[in-house]
Amino acid sequence: MSKQILILPGDGIGPEIVAEAVKVLEQANQQFGLGVELSYDELGGGAYDKYGVPLADETLERARQADAILLGAVGGPKWDTIDPALRPERGLLKIRSQLGLFGNLRPALLYPQLAAASSLKPEIVAGLDILIVRELTGGIYFGSPRENRVLENGERQAYDTLPYSESEIRRIAKVGFDMARVRSKKLCSVDKANVLASSQLWRTVVEEVAKDYPDVELSHMYVDNAAMQLVRAPKQFDVIVTDNMFGDILSDEASMLTGSIGMLPSASLDARNKGMYEPCHGSAPDIAGKGIANPLATILSVSMMLRYTFNQGAAADAIEQAVSVVLDQGLRTGDIWSEGCQKVGTREMGDAVVAAL
Amino acid sequence: MSKQILILPGDGIGPEIVAEAVKVLEQANQQFGLGVELSYDELGGGAYDKYGVPLADETLERARQADAILLGAVGGPKWDTIDPALRPERGLLKIRSQLGLFGNLRPALLYPQLAAASSLKPEIVAGLDILIVRELTGGIYFGSPRENRVLENGERQAYDTLPYSESEIRRIAKVGFDMARVRSKKLCSVDKANVLASSQLWRTVVEEVAKDYPDVELSHMYVDNAAMQLVRAPKQFDVIVTDNMFGDILSDEASMLTGSIGMLPSASLDARNKGMYEPCHGSAPDIAGKGIANPLATILSVSMMLRYTFNQGAAADAIEQAVSVVLDQGLRTGDIWSEGCQKVGTREMGDAVVAAL
Ligand SMILES: CC(C)[C@H](C(=O)O)[C@@H](O)C(=O)O
Ligand SMILES: CC(C)[C@H](C(=O)O)[C@@H](O)C(=O)O
Numbered sequence: 001m002s003k004q005i006l007i008l009p010g011d012g013i014g015p016e017i018v019a020e021a022v023k024v025l026e027q028a029n030q031q032f033g034l035g036v037e038l039s040y041d042e043l044g045g046g047a048y049d050k051y052g053v054p055l056a057d058e059t060l061e062r063a064r065q066a067d068a069i070l071l072g073a074v075g076g077p078k079w080d081t082i083d084p085a086l087r088p089e090r091g092l093l094k095i096r097s098q099l100g101l102f103g104n105l106r107p108a109l110l111y112p113q114l115a116a117a118s119s120l121k122p123e124i125v126a127g128l129d130i131l132i133v134r135e136l137t138g139g140i141y142f143g144s145p146r147e148n149r150v151l152e153n154g155e156r157q158a159y160d161t162l163p164y165s166e167s168e169i170r171r172i173a174k175v176g177f178d179m180a181r182v183r184s185k186k187l188c189s190v191d192k193a194n195v196l197a198s199s200q201l202w203r204t205v206v207e208e209v210a211k212d213y214p215d216v217e218l219s220h221m222y223v224d225n226a227a228m229q230l231v232r233a234p235k236q237f238d239v240i241v242t243d244n245m246f247g248d249i250l251s252d253e254a255s256m257l258t259g260s261i262g263m264l265p266s267a268s269l270d271a272r273n274k275g276m277y278e279p280c281h282g283s284a285p286d287i288a289g290k291g292i293a294n295p296l297a298t299i300l301s302v303s304m305m306l307r308y309t310f311n312q313g314a315a316a317d318a319i320e321q322a323v324s325v326v327l328d329q330g331l332r333t334g335d336i337w338s339e340g341c342q343k344v345g346t347r348e349m350g351d352a353v354v355a356a357l
Numbered sequence: 358m359s360k361q362i363l364i365l366p367g368d369g370i371g372p373e374i375v376a377e378a379v380k381v382l383e384q385a386n387q388q389f390g391l392g393v394e395l396s397y398d399e400l401g402g403g404a405y406d407k408y409g410v411p412l413a414d415e416t417l418e419r420a421r422q423a424d425a426i427l428l429g430a431v432g433g434p435k436w437d438t439i440d441p442a443l444r445p446e447r448g449l450l451k452i453r454s455q456l457g458l459f460g461n462l463r464p465a466l467l468y469p470q471l472a473a474a475s476s477l478k479p480e481i482v483a484g485l486d487i488l489i490v491r492e493l494t495g496g497i498y499f500g501s502p503r504e505n506r507v508l509e510n511g512e513r514q515a516y517d518t519l520p521y522s523e524s525e526i527r528r529i530a531k532v533g534f535d536m537a538r539v540r541s542k543k544l545c546s547v548d549k550a551n552v553l554a555s556s557q558l559w560r561t562v563v564e565e566v567a568k569d570y571p572d573v574e575l576s577h578m579y580v581d582n583a584a585m586q587l588v589r590a591p592k593q594f595d596v597i598v599t600d601n602m603f604g605d606i607l608s609d610e611a612s613m614l615t616g617s618i619g620m621l622p623s624a625s626l627d628a629r630n631k632g633m634y635e636p637c638h639g640s641a642p643d644i645a646g647k648g649i650a651n652p653l654a655t656i657l658s659v660s661m662m663l664r665y666t667f668n669q670g671a672a673a674d675a676i677e678q679a680v681s682v683v684l685d686q687g688l689r690t691g692d693i694w695s696e697g698c699q700k701v702g703t704r705e706m707g708d709a710v711v712a713a714l
Contacts (some may be wrong), residue, residue, distance in 0.1 A: 084557070087551070089551050089552075093552070112657050119477050119478055119481045119588055119589055119590070120477055120478065120588075121476055121477065121478055124476045138518065138552065140552075143516065143550055144549070146553075146554045147554060148557065148558060155522050155523050155524055156522070156523045156558060156562075157520060157521065157522040157523070157558070158520070158521060158554040158555045158557060158558035158559075159500065159518055159519055159520035159554065159555055160518070160553045160554050160555050161516055161517070161518055161519070162497065162516055162517040162518070163514060163515070163516035164514065164515060164516070164532060165508065165512050165513070165514040166512050166513045167512055184389040192602070192605075194444070194446050195446075195450070195497075196497065196503075196517045197499055197503045197504060197505050197515040197516065197517050198515045198516055198517050200441070200458070200505065200515060201505060201513060201514070201515035202515075205513075212454070223605075223606055223607075224605045224609040225609065226607045227584065227607070227609050227610040227613075228609040228610060228612070228613040228618075230610075231476055231477075231588065231610060231613040231614060232476055232613050233476070233614075234650075245549070246606075248549075248580075248581045249580055249584045249603075249606060250580050250584070251581075252581040252582065252584050252585040253584040253585060253587075253588060253610065256584075256585040256586075256588040256589050257588060259589075261585075310376050335623065349566050
């Protein structure tokens with residue numbers, strides 16, 4: 001049976017980096033007989049230009065039909081002044097929500113070859129390998145009511161709602177425990193249970209789920225402390241599970257500990273491990289079209305796709321291995337370049353990974 | 358006219374560190390003829406033990422009467438299992454809210470003498486001097502409705518509300534701009550306006566306030582990016598203004614960049630600069646009663662009190678200067694100790710600051 005993959009190159013550097021990732025995917029397809037078939041569409045600013053909305057109904061339908069989605073990145077200054085409801089990121093939020101992609105996996109992995117790029121001292125980050133499991137379709141991102149209104153006293157007021165139900169918490173907690181089980185068997189759940197009602201339920205339900213994972217050691221941490229501990233001693237963490245907003249903040253913080261966000265992939269999975277895969281970095285409009293963007297995060301997103309949606313561990317490993325080989329060869333795009341390495345463009349980097357495969 | 362200061366030593370190491378700060382305050386009182394008068398009460402776990410609640414009405418009334426409040430820290434494992442509504446931190450939240458202490462100033466300052474303590478590379482943090490202005494009495498910390506309930510389908514659900522009115526945003530924005538004006542004239546407002554309605558109003562109102570501060574350069578940043586940039590290149594920031602929850606997370610992250618959270622004071626001010634002053638660190642129950650806690654953050658909180666509530670810049674400067682002198686002398690409590698320095702206890706450190714004054 002063929003595997004349908006929808007490619008959404010997106011905006012900014014998206015098309016360039018996705019083109020390289022597709023080359024790698026096609027190479028892996030041949031080598032491992034994966035049987036993938038690709039189709040293309042638009043998401044974000046490009047979709048707004050083409051369809052008038054950041055996610056067209058027909059695109060959403062195509063995404064529903066697909067087995068997996070590869071996304072570049074969305075957004076750019078061109079769309080900064082349009083109606084907020086039509087901005088590129090609304091398309092991203094809508095596709096996450098409509099496809100039920102609640103399980104967001106964001107690894108923060110320090111490649112030994114790039115250890116010098118971190119702003120942290122080498123001994124603090126050497127060997128860093130954290131996985132942040134972020135709830136992606138609930139909480140304050142999608143809670144209603146939310147409103148901008150004028151109060152009786154004439155003042156403007158706006159509010160958002162942060163809701164979590166036990167089923168939403170349970171399913172993401174399970175993802176966290178499952179991941180911890182195949183890693184170091186340590187899970188840290190991050191919340192703000194000393195202040196938030198939603199966090200109190202979060203903590204209660206995570207404790208309940210923990211009963212099914214006696215082999216995993218569970219700890220809880222307040223989000224402010226977690227933000228601190230990630231800077232102080234990040235290697236104390238292995239798998240972190242947290243809500244949508246805290247996950248947004250902490251995963252970006254954690255990714256920056258590695259110093260090379262251009263290397264970090266992500267997966268957003270539904271209940272049956274269908275997923276959307278995208279680099280952690282943004283659309284970098286300032287360098288778009290120059291052929292200098294780093295395609296490795298997108299290439300590694302392909303590896304995550306093969307691992308999590310298609311259960312092709314060997315192919316996934318091979319791609320990760322190929323990336324490691326090109327780093328060993330000293331090839332670097334500008335964002336990860338350092339003295340003594342060879343600076344290459346987006347395409348050369350993609351070609352090198354294909355060659356190393 | 359005498360200045361009434363209410364001292365709330367709190368829990369854990371609170372009483373020890375506050376005792377040293379009081380010595381310094383009394384010394385400054387004599388030297389600068391400040392005319393301060395001290396009274397004492399309980400907040401947090403100690404208040405729960407004494408009054409059955411973490412903030413008694415009579416304590417709140419005393420706090421209202423006082424010109425300023427010096428707080429140690431609250432909380433500890435002893436009270437971890439009591440009714441959540443009576444836990445120590447509820448007392449802290451209540452006093453902030455009841456006294457209208459909406460303006461929370463949290464400096465993240467790297468002392469050159471302690472540069473090595475940071476987990477970041479020296480060149481990234483040398484000279485770091487950031488001020489985080491956190492909104493402290495609004496947003497999701499105090500928003501209603503908030504509820505734990507059972508939905509019709511039998512599922513438990515909990516939710517919180519994140520509201521901001523324009524007057525709440527305006528007054529904290531003004532604090533941010535005022536602080537920026539006397540520092541480097543750069544203000545970064547942090548929000549999540551691409552997702553939250555409250556953040557959209559936040560950004561709008563901050564822009565409006567900016568019109569009264571043409572000499573201050575305003576920028577906006579999303580909270581996830583701010584969490585990243587603080588790790589990548591923290592010196593790009595000078596004053597950051599943000600909401601209650603984001604401020605909680607980012608100020609802890611920023612403080613940890615210095616590597617010595619035992620050095621960082623904070624102020625929580627109302628509309629007339631009456632304030633509560635406390636160290637950024639917690640009650641550290643593990644080292645309570647051992648006489649080894651670092652009193653410098655609390656001592657520097659006294660300096661902030663003299664500066665912001667009592668307009669005694671010279672006395673405030675003198676205390677900061679005295680702290681710098683003891684650091685130059687090589688005196689260090691355990692938390693900031695490094696090879697070649699002299700390890701001292703809480704009391705010796707306090708005495709040394711008094712002597713240096
Ligand atoms: C673009 C934005 C809405 C999005 C988010 O906040 O989820 C992004 O920051 C991310 O983390 O994928
Ligand atoms: C104790 C807790 C409620 C408090 C907060 O979140 O405000 C603390 O973390 C702080 O930052 O002062």
